[in-house]
Every structure is written in structure tokens, then in C-alpha cells.
Amino acid sequence: MTKQDLTNAITDCVRLGDKAFVPYIMAGDGGLETIKGNIVFLQQAGVTAIELGIPFSDPVADGPVIEEAGERALAKGVTLRKVLKELTLFKDEVTVPLVIMTYLNPILSYGIDQFAKDCQDSGISGLIVPDLPHEENGLLRSSLEKSEIALIPLVSLTSPPERIKKITAAAEGFVYAVTVNGITGVRDGFGDDLAAHLEQLKAVSPVPVLAGFGISTPEQVQSIGALADGVIVGSAIVAAFHRNDLTAIEALVKISKKEIYS
């Protein structure tokens, strides 16, 4: 699938009156062989796209739930290389766009051009690198430009308007709007300024805006989803897979659909 397919998947959703729902899973939490089952389950549940997290030794942007899932995956020997290889085995069965979330160093170690090529072969359509801000993204951009992989930027609550313009102007796929100052993980509440921030972001962004970080309950999927083109849910999905609570995942996805949502 291409980066345009990724954008289209979200805009199609919005056109139908739904909200995009992108779950994050920790690739290989439970072993490499769980990746296929989890992807198939999520696409059947009706998700818009899937964000696949790659475990890393020093995940500074992640909260405890995802960090622990990453440690479990690392203990099973999961690496970026192995995940991309595993994905090639069943890529014809994948019907939703896949986005890789990895810290930068595993990509540098892999070799940027080879990584871009292997992502393409694995059917990846987007890439999120939390420790690669706008100023540094030239490092990957030249290799990715030749590919069909979107480099998805993050925008935070601390990004001033001028900076938001600069970041979104170069955005591909979608814009990842970080909804809190802090790390990933479950939260009770969001700042009062979030609605205005997301509204401003949507006004300038040429691609859809998905909100993520701290969104874990059906109520939050609904309330934050209403402010953006959709949501990314990480820790709650990772925790539910870990305790094998598939019903909870289905319930979260269902909230993003029009008939429930509106």
C-alpha cells in the first residue's frame, strides 16, 4: 500500500462520518508469530490503519505499559529486521495500511536505504520516528522520497503556530498530534487548550490529523476523536492484547464508528 492509500483510508473514514481509529501494537509482544494474528484481528474489528511499534532499549517517549511490552518483545529477540521479514510472509492478507513506529537508532544501524527498501517490500506505508524532529528529518527524507512510505510528523502542544505551519507543510500520510506533554500512557484528563490546538492544526494541515498519547477509554476516543480526524490508541490496546481481552479492543474500535459516535 502507498502513502496515498494511508491518507485515503483516513479521509474515506471521515467522509463516511466515522472517525479514523489507529491502534498501536508492540510488534512481537508475545513473540513474532503473534503479529499476524493481531493484525488480522484488528482489521476485522474495523480499524483504519495499524501502527506497529518496534521494541527499543531506550524508549524515551514511551510510558510504562508500552515500555514493558517492549521489554517482553526484546526478551523474545524481536528486532526491526525480524519484524519486517515476518510481515513479508503474510502481506497479501493485510487489508489496512501499516505504519512503523521506531526510534531512530535501529534505522541508522539497519542502513537507511536498505530499511526504506525493506519497508516497501513488507507493505509498510508510513513511518513514525519519535526522536526525529522536523529539523533532523532530512536524514531519512532523501531515502524515503524514492519510496511509497510517508514520513509522519508529530506536532506537540508546545509547538508554536509558525512551527506547526513548517511541520505540516512537509507532512505526509497524516499528522500525529500529541495530546499531552509527556510520555505515552493512560491519563484521566487533557488540557483545556487541546480543542483550540487541534482546531488550529486541522486548519493548516494538508493531511488528516490524528490525536494520540493518553487516549485509553471509549469516552476519550469519543471526546478527543470529535476534535480531530481520528485517534491513535496505544497503551490501552497493548494492555488489552497482553491480558487477551479482545472484547475491550472491539469496544474501543466500535466507538469510532458513526452510528455509535454521533
Added chain:
Amino acid sequence: MVKELDATQTMRAGRYGRFGGQFVPETLMTALIELEAAYDDAIADPTFTDKVSYYLKDFVGRETPLYFAERLTKEAGGAKIYLKREDLNHTGAHKINNTVGQALLAMRMGKKKIVAETGAGQHGVATATVCALFNLECVIYMGKEDIRRQELNVFRMELLGAKVVSVDKGSGTLKDAVNEALRYWVANVEDTHYILGSALGPHPFPRIVRDFQRVIGVETRRQIVEKEGRLPDAIVACIGGGSNAIGMFHPFIEDEDVALYGVEAAGSGIETGLHAAAITDGKEGVLHGAYMYVLQDDDGFIQEAHSISAGLDYPAVGPEHCHLHDIGRVAYTSVTDAGALEGLQLLARVEGIIPALESAHAVHYAVELAGTMGEEEILVICLSGRGDKDVQTVRDALGGGLND
């Protein structure tokens, strides 16, 4: 193979050759941009630089002596050895040069809360000290293993009013403490300044830390000219992240006749893989916001560092050192735990100075080096800290007694 950064990137501010940069979450970018602007503004303002100088003199006790180590010189049997006595600073190490400057900068930026990481505890103590001095709230992240190794430093920080948070993730050492301090900063960035303790991290930290540590080299330069009428032939400093070394080296970079040596921690030996020598044995990569030499495995996962000295126990080396290595201006070498223990005992016996285990790495290498130099030559060791904090560790390592 790691792809090299292209030319336009190496020209950007915050780069040392191809090293450095700002590889951090977007949430921190605005804070880094503000920090750089505030720093540029501050150092152009004499009221700020005078204030830094005032506290360095009257509170820290600078300038520190450049001491001719006569008996150590005899022992080494070669070059005249001088010690730059950073161990005599208030709180016992060079770390406070940087914390005084950064705390004053934080206050100038209107930030009343401070977060910091610490390895050996020296930077944590130096941070807690200036926070007490300037009435700033202080949170220090410290690895669980380091807390065990440096129990008394934890208590010192608490006496000074800091909150010390134990980090039991990873190896429970400096790398993990930096991860947690970064997470805390991301969540509290609007009212908190992060006082990074070494010449590491995203731009502008490596530059700020270097500039506040340059006082070491600037004083040394003046002092050696006063004493010997010329510059030294060699300077030796230990390298963890590399703040004492860059502070010492920087004013001499243009003086090509002054040979500069950085000593990494070889732990149990480079060949064992249990070490902290990132320039000697690491690969290029990104950690904690900067492109550096990093100890990592074939999948790009960061490896744990190993050293008897908590202050050198870090799997990377600051970006400017990486560049100085690449252009061949500084020679980087390494000394094992055993070598550092020898260096510590030797300096204690012949000069009456117990150095920090970190600095003992430099002492050990310098004694070997001095032995290969002529008697008319001059060598300066940056004695970055004192060893009071390490007495327990040294006793344990020596099996409870002295090995002579």
C-alpha cells in the same frame, strides 16, 4: 553501515562535524530553541557572566590550583606532571562549574524547577547544591545500581533538599537515569529546566556545558604560563560523557603542539565487552538527542556500559569529542578498572591526594605517558574530582585491604 549525514546538515549549528544535532521528541524542540536563544542572550550580557564569575569565585572557591606533583613526577620518571585541582572545588568535582552557570540561566529564563540525572552522584550533588543556594525545586534521577554504589551521595543530595528518584530500569545506571530525566522534562517542560551534567544530549547542551567547563582550561593555560613560561606538551583527562575533558581541552584546541589525550573507561577490558569505551569500541548512532559514538549491538539497541567508576559508566561520548577523534586532534585511549585502582592508590600514596575513580583513569594513563616523555617536557592531568565518594567501592574492590 551507517549513512553519513549530508553536507548541509553538517553545516548546521549544533553540529561538530557530523556529530551532535537535536534528536528529541517534538515536545522538547521549542524548549531547546528557547534555551539556545536565552543562552546566547545571557552570555552577551556582562551582568550574567559577572554573576557566574562571582559564584565561581566566592561560592565554589575558584580558581583551583595547578599543582606541581613532584613525587608523582619522580615516580613516572619523565615529564613534569601538573595536576589541575578540580577536586578542590566545592562539592568535590568539576561538575559545579556547569551547575552554577545553568542554574543562573534557568533563573534568567524564569524557570524555578530543576531536573537532572546523575551517575556517580557528583552532578546530582552539584545540582542539589545550587538549587539550595538559589532556592530552586530539585528532582534528581539516579540509577538503582549507582544509588547502591554511591549511597552517601544520595543522602548528601537529600540533605541539600533535593528529591532523589531511583531508576531501576535497564542497568540502573547513568543511561537509564538520563532516560527518566528526559521523560520528566518532556512532561514538565513549561516550568522546568533540565541541567544536563555532561557535554552530551541535544544541541545546545553540549555547547552550554562545554562553555561553562572551559574555565578549567582557561585557568590552566594562564597558570602554566605563569609557572613554566610556556604551554604544556600534553594534557590528559578522563572521558565519560566528556565534560571535564572538553572544558580542559577546548582552550588548547588551536595549539597544535599541545597533545591532548582522552581516557575512556575500559572496565574489565575492551576484549571482554564489559566497558564504557564508546570511541574505542562503539559505532555511530543516536542516543539521548545526539549523533555520537555509541555502544550498541548489531540491531541498534544500546548496550549497557561497565565501569568501576559510576561517572564514566555511560555508553556514548559527547559529540564534540567524537569529532575531535575523527579529525585526529585528540587521541582517545582507555584504562581498565584495575588500572584506575592503581592510579588512585599511587596518587594517594605519593601525593596525599585521593582522586575520584573517574580521574584515576587519567592519572594511570598520564603516569605511563609521562614515563615515555623527556624530563624537560610538561604534562597536565585534569584531576576532575576527589575520591571521598569512592572509598567504599575501592575498599570492596581491593578485597577489604590494600594489595601491597
